[in-house]
Amino acid sequence: MVDATAIYTRSDAVPRGTKPKRALSGRNIMIYGTLLVFSLYYLLPLWVMVMTSLKGMPEIRMGNIFAPPVEITFEPWVKAWSQACTGLNCDGLSRGFWNSVTILIPSVILSIVVASVNGYALTFWKFKGSDVFFTILIFGAFIPYQVMLYPIVILLREMGLYGSLWGLVLVHTVFGMPILTLLFRNYFSTIPEELFKAARVDGAGFWAIYAKILMPMSLPIFVVAIILQVTGIWNDFLFGVVYTKPDLYPMTVQLNNIVNSVQGVKEYNVNMAATLLTGLVPLFIYFVSGKLFVRGIAAGAVKG
Amino acid sequence: TDLEVTHWWTSGGEAAAVAELAKAFDASGDKWIDGAIAGGGGTARPIMISRITGGDPMGATQFNHGQQALELVEAGLMLDLTDVAEANNWKEVVFPPSLLDACTVDGRIYCAPVNIHSPEWLWLSNKAYADAGIPVPTNWNEFVETAPQLEAAGKIPLALGNQPWQSNLAFGAISIAVAGLDVWKQVNVEKNMDVAAGPEYAAVFQAVADARKLAAKSTVQDWNQATNLVITGEAGGQIMGDWAQGEFQVANQVAGTDYTCLPGLGLNAYLSTGGDAFYFPKNKSADVEEAQKRLAALLVSPEVQVAFNLKKGSLPIRGDVDLAAANDCMKKGLELLAQGNLVPSGDMAWSPDVQKQNEDLLVEFWKTDMAPEVAHQQWVANLKSGL
Amino acid sequence: MTNSIEVKDLTLNFGSVSVLKNMNLNVAEGEFVVLLGPSGCGKSTLLNCLAGLLEITDGQIFIKGKNVTWAEPSERGIGMVFQSYALYPQMTVRGNLSFGLKNAGVARDEIERRVARAAEILQIGPLLDRKPAALSGGQRQRVAIGRALVRDVDVFLFDEPLSNLDAKLRSELRVEIKRLHAQLKNTMVYVTHDQIEALTLADRIAVMRGGIIQQLAAPQEIYNRPANLFVAGFIGSPSMNFLPGATVEGGHVFRRGDLSLSLAGYEGGTIGTRDKVILGLRPEHLVVQDHAEPGVTLPAVVELDEPMGADSLVWLQAAGAQVSVRVPVERRMAPGTQVHLKVDMSKASLFDAGSETRI
Amino acid sequence: MTNSIEVKDLTLNFGSVSVLKNMNLNVAEGEFVVLLGPSGCGKSTLLNCLAGLLEITDGQIFIKGKNVTWAEPSERGIGMVFQSYALYPQMTVRGNLSFGLKNAGVARDEIERRVARAAEILQIGPLLDRKPAALSGGQRQRVAIGRALVRDVDVFLFDEPLSNLDAKLRSELRVEIKRLHAQLKNTMVYVTHDQIEALTLADRIAVMRGGIIQQLAAPQEIYNRPANLFVAGFIGSPSMNFLPGATVEGGHVFRRGDLSLSLAGYEGGTIGTRDKVILGLRPEHLVVQDHAEPGVTLPAVVELDEPMGADSLVWLQAAGAQVSVRVPVERRMAPGTQVHLKVDMSKASLFDAGSETRI
Amino acid sequence: MAEARRTNRMWRNLNAKIAAIPMVLTTLVVFVGGTAWTVLYSFTDSKLLPRERWVGFDQYERLWSNSRWLTSIENLMVYGVLSLVFTITIGFLLAVAMDQKIRYEDTFRTIMLYPFALSFIVTGLVWQWILNPEFGIQSIVRGLGWESFTFNPLNDPKLVLYGLLIAGLWQGTGFVMCLMLAGLRGIDEDIWKAARVDGIPTWKTYLQIILPMMRPVFITTLVIVAAGIIKLYDLVVAQTSGGPGTASQVPAMYVYDYMFQAQNLGQGFAASTMMLLTVLIVLIPWAYLEFGGKKHG
Numbered sequence A: 001m002v003d004a005t006a007i008y009t010r011s012d013a014v015p016r017g018t019k020p021k022r023a024l025s026g027r028n029i030m031i032y033g034t035l036l037v038f039s040l041y042y043l044l045p046l047w048v049m050v051m052t053s054l055k056g057m058p059e060i061r062m063g064n065i066f067a068p069p070v071e072i073t074f075e076p077w078v079k080a081w082s083q084a085c086t087g088l089n090c091d092g093l094s095r096g097f098w099n100s101v102t103i104l105i106p107s108v109i110l111s112i113v114v115a116s117v118n119g120y121a122l123t124f125w126k127f128k129g130s131d132v133f134f135t136i137l138i139f140g141a142f143i144p145y146q147v148m149l150y151p152i153v154i155l156l157r158e159m160g161l162y163g164s165l166w167g168l169v170l171v172h173t174v175f176g177m178p179i180l181t182l183l184f185r186n187y188f189s190t191i192p193e194e195l196f197k198a199a200r201v202d203g204a205g206f207w208a209i210y211a212k213i214l215m216p217m218s219l220p221i222f223v224v225a226i227i228l229q230v231t232g233i234w235n236d237f238l239f240g241v242v243y244t245k246p247d248l249y250p251m252t253v254q255l256n257n258i259v260n261s262v263q264g265v266k267e268y269n270v271n272m273a274a275t276l277l278t279g280l281v282p283l284f285i286y287f288v289s290g291k292l293f294v295r296g297i298a299a300g301a302v303k304g
Numbered sequence B: 001t002d003l004e005v006t007h008w009w010t011s012g013g014e015a016a017a018v019a020e021l022a023k024a025f026d027a028s029g030d031k032w033i034d035g036a037i038a039g040g041g042g043t044a045r046p047i048m049i050s051r052i053t054g055g056d057p058m059g060a061t062q063f064n065h066g067q068q069a070l071e072l073v074e075a076g077l078m079l080d081l082t083d084v085a086e087a088n089n090w091k092e093v094v095f096p097p098s099l100l101d102a103c104t105v106d107g108r109i110y111c112a113p114v115n116i117h118s119p120e121w122l123w124l125s126n127k128a129y130a131d132a133g134i135p136v137p138t139n140w141n142e143f144v145e146t147a148p149q150l151e152a153a154g155k156i157p158l159a160l161g162n163q164p165w166q167s168n169l170a171f172g173a174i175s176i177a178v179a180g181l182d183v184w185k186q187v188n189v190e191k192n193m194d195v196a197a198g199p200e201y202a203a204v205f206q207a208v209a210d211a212r213k214l215a216a217k218s219t220v221q222d223w224n225q226a227t228n229l230v231i232t233g234e235a236g237g238q239i240m241g242d243w244a245q246g247e248f249q250v251a252n253q254v255a256g257t258d259y260t261c262l263p264g265l266g267l268n269a270y271l272s273t274g275g276d277a278f279y280f281p282k283n284k285s286a287d288v289e290e291a292q293k294r295l296a297a298l299l300v301s302p303e304v305q306v307a308f309n310l311k312k313g314s315l316p317i318r319g320d321v322d323l324a325a326a327n328d329c330m331k332k333g334l335e336l337l338a339q340g341n342l343v344p345s346g347d348m349a350w351s352p353d354v355q356k357q358n359e360d361l362l363v364e365f366w367k368t369d370m371a372p373e374v375a376h377q378q379w380v381a382n383l384k385s386g387l
Numbered sequence C, D: 001m002t003n004s005i006e007v008k009d010l011t012l013n014f015g016s017v018s019v020l021k022n023m024n025l026n027v028a029e030g031e032f033v034v035l036l037g038p039s040g041c042g043k044s045t046l047l048n049c050l051a052g053l054l055e056i057t058d059g060q061i062f063i064k065g066k067n068v069t070w071a072e073p074s075e076r077g078i079g080m081v082f083q084s085y086a087l088y089p090q091m092t093v094r095g096n097l098s099f100g101l102k103n104a105g106v107a108r109d110e111i112e113r114r115v116a117r118a119a120e121i122l123q124i125g126p127l128l129d130r131k132p133a134a135l136s137g138g139q140r141q142r143v144a145i146g147r148a149l150v151r152d153v154d155v156f157l158f159d160e161p162l163s164n165l166d167a168k169l170r171s172e173l174r175v176e177i178k179r180l181h182a183q184l185k186n187t188m189v190y191v192t193h194d195q196i197e198a199l200t201l202a203d204r205i206a207v208m209r210g211g212i213i214q215q216l217a218a219p220q221e222i223y224n225r226p227a228n229l230f231v232a233g234f235i236g237s238p239s240m241n242f243l244p245g246a247t248v249e250g251g252h253v254f255r256r257g258d259l260s261l262s263l264a265g266y267e268g269g270t271i272g273t274r275d276k277v278i279l280g281l282r283p284e285h286l287v288v289q290d291h292a293e294p295g296v297t298l299p300a301v302v303e304l305d306e307p308m309g310a311d312s313l314v315w316l317q318a319a320g321a322q323v324s325v326r327v328p329v330e331r332r333m334a335p336g337t338q339v340h341l342k343v344d345m346s347k348a349s350l351f352d353a354g355s356e357t358r359i
Numbered sequence E: 001m002a003e004a005r006r007t008n009r010m011w012r013n014l015n016a017k018i019a020a021i022p023m024v025l026t027t028l029v030v031f032v033g034g035t036a037w038t039v040l041y042s043f044t045d046s047k048l049l050p051r052e053r054w055v056g057f058d059q060y061e062r063l064w065s066n067s068r069w070l071t072s073i074e075n076l077m078v079y080g081v082l083s084l085v086f087t088i089t090i091g092f093l094l095a096v097a098m099d100q101k102i103r104y105e106d107t108f109r110t111i112m113l114y115p116f117a118l119s120f121i122v123t124g125l126v127w128q129w130i131l132n133p134e135f136g137i138q139s140i141v142r143g144l145g146w147e148s149f150t151f152n153p154l155n156d157p158k159l160v161l162y163g164l165l166i167a168g169l170w171q172g173t174g175f176v177m178c179l180m181l182a183g184l185r186g187i188d189e190d191i192w193k194a195a196r197v198d199g200i201p202t203w204k205t206y207l208q209i210i211l212p213m214m215r216p217v218f219i220t221t222l223v224i225v226a227a228g229i230i231k232l233y234d235l236v237v238a239q240t241s242g243g244p245g246t247a248s249q250v251p252a253m254y255v256y257d258y259m260f261q262a263q264n265l266g267q268g269f270a271a272s273t274m275m276l277l278t279v280l281i282v283l284i285p286w287a288y289l290e291f292g293g294k295k296h297g
């Protein structure tokens, strides 16, 4: 009992409960400081692009690229989208947009289907030499595209696919394969093998397990793959221009044409607007699904 | 018949010129499908070649005169235009004849030349010299002499873009100007390597070494940005092809008052005659082949030549047309052309491989403090690799 | 004896979820307290609060009389051992043991001395230059304990240190920890799921549920006199048998349907007449016999017989409930056999069905 | 009785490592065989071979008399339950149960009938429309069993189905599986680490080590008459005590240093005089008493006393070895106490130290 | 019996084998075949079109005596090392900062990640513009009154690689940050607790405990970043065209220029082969560690 009173007096003394924290601790200043400085670095180009695209040429010539426009004009955007000329075609980026979409959709679908099936086969259905193929595939990720340009021309020619949409889709599938397969393989190998075994006991075959068991479980990694492919394919210039013909040229080709067309003084505002317009689709995807992306990366790309 | 035509003419003047071609072609009931690829020949050529070798050729495509398409022709991928040429008398009308020679392989003609471009021009800003209080130079030597004064007035004496081909072009212009026509011909036509290694060319390299100091402050990328420096008077001058005057025109500058043009850098008034030509890849369909031949004939026809070259600011490939509407600088060129002060262009003389090597070398030479002797030696070695 | 750890009115919320509720706990110096409870009841949370790894919402924590509520974990004079071992994988065993000391600026020879001593106590001397990946589970656990040991602290916190080990190793290390405690005489707070561990190691067991300590007492006390229905059901494997019923005749007789059992000999409070009680009988406190003794036995039919090596667990149907009884393994009982179970009321527990607390 | 499963000369190599070595195993129809053994001994591998999930290197497998060596898993007439449940997370319980049937093209109403029956047997009716994430561990395990159940097969393969559950749930489900077996009378092959499970569930236990079956016999046989030292040490918790020594006097006396124990009553083969034998004594077969009986008792000193609820485990030092004895929990023994342990030789095991097999 | 078994083996998992066909074809025909084809023709004097006129190692001799190629290799090495070091350091630092339970994590992450959505062409253009001395950073700072301020990396041969680096890092560090963050989040919570009980300061825990534990993440990152560096092309073309002079030339540009502009396929193929060889030299030890090592571990 004597003890109890002693405890009682002591318990009135602070500290008690949650330790009070200062909002402006040195640590916080450092962390947020670092983040803010880097955010500035990351945002600066976007800021410049947006601001410039909203200015008229005279204002640009006068000067400060960082300053917001005195007079906002959407003229450059309109021009970039529907008026900028390439050779004789003065319909801006609009023509390329639908081409890009037409290229994008089958390419993304096919490349992801193929890569995910690869990853699936490499994880659960190892066959003799499958690791060798996988290793070669990873080496493939390092081959500069320029190196493969010519052999692929020959290949496509032999297959009779040169210049067609499907030829391009094939090229995207092939070049997306290494990294995507790696991604899927890593992800699938985190899925317990027992699940796969259970499905086999349940009489599901190769495709049934893939479609009914694994696919529905692998949303995060599919999201990552879709994001990577959409960005990659949408931004692709080289393949789009080399392996197709003008009526299929993607938006980036138009962008290149607009940006590289030397028409007196460079119309920076139009260039920036065109750049932004071209980047809109991947940017949108990143802004919308950034969180899923990180989750997917955590789930698939990085493993011990 | 629809005919897809690929080319890398995308600047304002160029596009307008192409429009003339298209208009003329469409007028005959065919259809010109435009396949412009911006970024210059370097970007466009791989695409064109890929498509031709990939078995999905376009109807017609631009190449520079000379050896660029040689192998495609040799591989039998190009349409033989000899009948068109004969029917339209190209042998007589095309002037200078070297243009047609460049299209001829084993006696057959495979391309239709459309224009002549001469790179050896010095463009000067009258305003810059006015600002510095000195008279506008009349030749390259004067330009070099007055450069320090310009610099003192806060001007960049020589504008030079960062793209490799610009360095190459400037070297070519200086070499004709400094070494003189005979020496130039011995090296580039007769391929006399002793002359190439000789003191005349050593002097050329020395001259370039001097010139590169004048361009040290020039930090632009594209050639038209460099031209723009001249237009605004920030730079004294620029060595650039005749296409530069398109830029002056767009900026509403008047030759003689706002700017001055000196063909052959004002020293040796000779122009090399490179240019563009159209090739017609072999096609399976007979219809297309007919259309290709129609287009070939059309390109060389006088009306199209006039319309096209006026817009393009280049010289026509036939001597029998009248370019009354041409401006001051263009007329200077026409005059030289008429006098026959012409030399074949590098595109015709040397393989792309040699040219590329020299381009690499000259870029380095212009932009670093590489010793002229070293560069000279390497240059000769490069030429020898192409013999 | 002074208190080594004192927890006063400790409350911890995760957001709006209250995980520990106004908890009070005193641990005497040198005492071995085991926290036992179902998954998610807050055992690890409490341990983390003691270690300073979680910021508490309210209350105070004293270690050796010092208020450490706001102190850093390393300043609290505690050592902690984790379920996943949490060894630094890239360091050797020696590195793992000495890393903390180096950081605290302990002199080199002192570090060596302490590491050597810990290695000796834990018999990991030959492993000192290996990396954790090259150790077996048991060895890793020993190193993890060693890391706490070298810190020379008075309070050890163990969070399920043995649950990643297999049964055999677990029982070996259990004995070792007990020896260690006897040798070092530190205060130990030990979290586990495992009853055997709790019962064999603890001086006192704190049975927790939903962030509240249900009973804090010596193991035999908890086993024999569980404070409430939850503790009674939670402790003991196989579980205590529960028979709902009523007390009649002034609390002298337990009645369930036709069945009457005399409550004479029951050790507990005053029973009185109650409508709803629950009688708890441990399987080993029921004796199987062939003849009935009115008021003391209940008739039962054998359902299933589970031999488990030394003993057998027999499942019977008695008074409309399933009852398990422990018998020597030699005594095999065929399903369907009619037997009688004799109740040792002095070892029974009686709970109020409403409050669920022991009567 | 015909054999439900016959394994003939089964060999399985992973690359150059031989995991199962020339194994033979027959399981009778309706029999419950438990595979028991230390981690990595090949239990799961054997099960996977039976299920057709691993391609065997050599040998043959017959199920119900049919050679299924090359058959697909789904064609073998087996159902399998995995340790991690392996439920399809994106399907409801109903979906999980019916997936296999749909794959096999079973008619809709038949599927419904079977799912309903399995749900009834396993009491998971109310859970049918939940997804696995919304189930507790025990419920998930039940669904996993249900998935095997609906397939209406004769052979069930269980791979440590209960080891992810806590002790309490484990013992509950254990009983349930036993009931299920009694009800369905399927052949069951059951892998476990847990001795209690093995001892209570099995008709026969196969103790494995390093890909070889060490002993295949009824639980009590394995417990009381282990075929070799490994089985003896592996089965029983706490472990059997081992005393190395020699047999003298024509095999009538066990001698270790000064200590002599009469071997009269030993149940086994002819003993004879042997230089090196090991005497195995289970903790529950030693009786603690105060007085010595020459030739029958061994003197011992109490070291540690571990109360475990119903019993207590006492660790003693006897004849230079550490010995554990099980006593009722009431009997507390202070460290240092001198006692004598009486040996029941009829329950002892004697092993040849060289071959390690039982004499 | 033995026969039956073999056929059995062949037909087992037929679907899996069918499904692997695209991968097998891709690796064999495109990657192996294409590479072999390239290597083979690097021993010819192919110009615009491939032809089988064997010239032995001539192309290689010429390659290695070409100063542009040597500069390219040097540049790639400098840029590569700097880029690897900075991407990984910055990526890791940012990930660490993001891992501190900060507010607005989503916003910060989006800001850091969005450049990854833009192509190198766009990246090059924007940064070319921002670094342009006439209206970019230099002119702004001068406009603020600091007249002598010079920041003109793209036109200074000594600094141009840093100019590229600024753009390259801008585009790529966000993604690396994501990888690192994922790695950090994957580390056992208990390790942190153990370190705190041991009294190890946060920075030291990161440096001495967490960093070594993230080895696999670093390897993945390294592979991805390195693959990007070796392919470096678009960025340089868009930002500097390899200039000033040859100060920012890279091997991929050399390959492309010689294959298509110089119309000297043989030379281009020889350069590609050298690039591939470099890749192999870097990758084989890695592949060995990643795949070969497991059998022993």
Ligand SMILES: Nc1ncnc2c1ncn2[C@@H]1O[C@H](COP(=O)(O)OP(=O)(O)OP(=O)(O)O)[C@@H](O)[C@H]1O
Pocket: C014, C017, C019, C037, C038, C039, C040, C041, C042, C043, C044, C045, C046, C193
């Ligand atoms: N960081 C957290 N945020 C929110 N809730 C948490 C957090 N950590 C734990 N909890 C919740 O607090 C409760 C207690 O968790 P705690 O880990 O202490 O349980 P435990 O008794 O240790 O269980 P186990 O035996 O499974 O380890 C659980 O309900 C858990 O969900």
Ligand SMILES: Nc1ncnc2c1ncn2[C@@H]1O[C@H](COP(=O)(O)OP(=O)(O)OP(=O)(O)O)[C@@H](O)[C@H]1O
Pocket: D014, D017, D019, D037, D038, D039, D040, D041, D042, D043, D044, D045, D046, D193
């Ligand atoms: N895919 C594989 N490749 C190579 N070796 C394997 C593979 N699978 C298992 N093994 C090895 O085979 C042996 C037997 O493994 P198995 O999984 O059958 O053991 P187990 O008895 O089930 O162990 P546990 O009780 O831990 O589940 C182990 O030594 C294991 O390392």
Ligand SMILES: [Mg+2]
Pocket: C043, C044, C045
């Ligand atoms: Mg816990």
Ligand SMILES: [Mg+2]
Pocket: D043, D044, D045
């Ligand atoms: Mg197993």
